[in-house]
């Protein structure tokens with residue numbers, strides 16, 4: 177570029193988005209956004225008009241998780257901005273790169289409780305990686321450059337830019353900066369060499385190592401390095417909910433998910449490990465259970481890009497701050513020198529394999545329609561699809577009964593556990609991967625939190641497939657009531673509240689209903705082959721439980737079997 | 743355990759809210775906080791006194807460093823740093839005890855900054871202990887109002903808390 181061009185703030189915003197190679201944004205207009213929307217009218221950016229701003233944030237988030245690029249959403253001041261909040265918090269908890277742009281009342285009116293004024297930078301302070309209120313149009317290009325940089329580097333996260341209306345009509349000499357100058361932001365990349373060597377020593381001598389990985393592997397695109405580490409030392413790998421797809425579920429060394437609804441063998445392996453190699457994880461309470469008895473015999477090595485995660489929840493023996501890709505490749509190199517092709521873990525791998533055989537994931541197969549079976553069918557018919565989930569039992573079955581082999585194929589709200597996330601997120605996923613089959617695995621409760629987006633997928637022809645496990649309950653909460661509150665199902669029954677087939681049809685989408693196992697495959701095929709946005713209402717067993725389960729506050733090897741093998 | 747942190751931040755609106763918001767959100771206890779601009783007008787320096795064990799301090803430091811507007815965080819070693827607070831005491835006086843107050847002020851190298859018919863304002867700078875000590879004595883006369891700043895602190899000798907160039 178180099179040459180400066182005179183233009184309005186609104187135009188400069190669009191030019192900046194071009195410079196960041198943004199090809200799609202999800203938004204909803206309003207008074208203070210009029211100048212921006214006027215520019216968007218003939219901009220070379222695909223704008224998807226949602227039906228609720230929360231969906232714009234989730235869609236941008238889904239797009240980001242599926243592509244690794246920064247997702248962008250746009251909302252007007254006041255209620256538009258506050259409607260984004262759940263979506264921003266969801267992205268923040270799961271470290272998703274996102275830029276949220278909000279309109280604001282004119283600068284001169286800020287602080288006066290003007291019409292549709294909300295202090296969105298104040299509101300989002302604790303749920304953004306950083307945020308900006310633009311006070312001078314000349315700062316706009318720099319701020320946008322910084323926002324994309326901050327969102328996508330280090331530990332990724334959402335950044336919000338609040339733009340008062342007058343800034344969008346003020347003029348500036350536009351030039352997009354080539355680099356950022358942020359003296360307070362220098363994320364560490366490579367790990368400390370000495371620490372990595374120490375870790376390599378410990379790992380090389382480990383007899384019962386377990387590799388515990390999460391979203392950090394996917395963010396750093398370190399799946400190749402992870403596979404190499406696992407094979408070099410021959411150690412079982414457990415992937416968290418956020419780490420699904422970081423290590424192939426069909427690899428013999430894969431032991432599935434740890435924690436509350438993890439596999440028994442993953443939890444047993446962690447508890448008996450002598451070295452726990454934790455990479456890109458944050459020892460969430462849903463993983464560790466009772467923290468004092470987590471991995472009691474293990475020396476813990478923790479690799480993370482965010483220094484604040486080290487020793488936050490669990491005491492760590494060898495902390496390594498750095499990007500998972502670079503740290504793992506160095507680690508593998510040192511370990512290879514030490515091991516020279518040998519491994520010390522044969523007996524351990526055998527033991528874990530036996531647990532795997534003895535305690536497989538299990539559900540009772542009878543003539544009833546089971547959600548687990550539906551997931552298995554999706555896995556069989558469409559193994560290369562991208563699975564997006566809502567929250568609740570549906571989310572756990574989606575995690576347990578589909579084989580994830582590639583990163584960015586399991587998209588789910590882990591940290592915040594946001595019901596209503598999946599459907600709008602699946603729109604973003606599909607926009608990022610139009611050639612992939614995208615399923616939103618949903619519950620009858622969750623779907624109703626953002627079902628208005630049926631209008632969006634129909635209007636914009638975004639053929640995602642919503643798979644509703646319709647159990648007539650807020651199932652996960654009902655499960656807890658069954659187990660811990662004497663089956664007192666207080667306000668968790670939602671049966672017959674809506675006809676999902678008619679709902680889909682009312683919006684112009686396809687609606688299908690399935691009540692028997694043998695109809696599952698044909699319905700899935702019909703949905704995929706139609707190429708249309710589809711809702712499939714699977715009327716499933718009402719009181720099916722997610723199993724196994726670690727009760728809250730228990731150690732992770734104290735698991736309940738809720739589906740007893742007969 | 744108390745720690746004194748010297749924190750260099752961007753001199754921009756909203757930074758104080760980011761820092762104080764972080765402390766309340768993460769449940770860290772701020773004992774005191776003082777802030778002012780440095781020799782570089784773009785950079786402010788906060789002196790924050792926090793209480794907590796080493797683990798808390800570790801988290802505070804790391805979380806502060808995560809804020810984009812925080813440029814540098816150092817934990818000052820109290821044995822190797824100068825500490826100062828400023829306090830103003832409005833003390834009730836009458837003809838009979840005015841000279842007694844003046845004596846105390848002299849002993850503490852404090853200052854009389856205002857004299858009225860019924861009150862006197864005593865200004866004192868020093869460590870927290872020194873200010874506590876004079877406050878205790880002045881209380882005998884009746885303290886009407888107290889204003890104290892947070893602590894500020896600086897390393898002795900050549901050591902500095904500055905931007906690395």
Ligand SMILES: Cc1ncc(C[n+]2csc(CCOP(=O)(O)OP(=O)(O)O)c2C)c(N)n1
Nearest residue numbers: 568569570593595619620621622650651652
């Ligand atoms: C926005 C929001 N509100 C409440 C909850 C608490 N919650 C977690 S799971 C769940 C039930 C979900 O019901 P449904 O979508 O039908 O899924 P199911 O568990 O039946 O598969 C609830 C209410 C939540 N996670 N998110």
Ligand SMILES: [Mg+2]
Nearest residue numbers: 619620649651
């Ligand atoms: Mg349900």
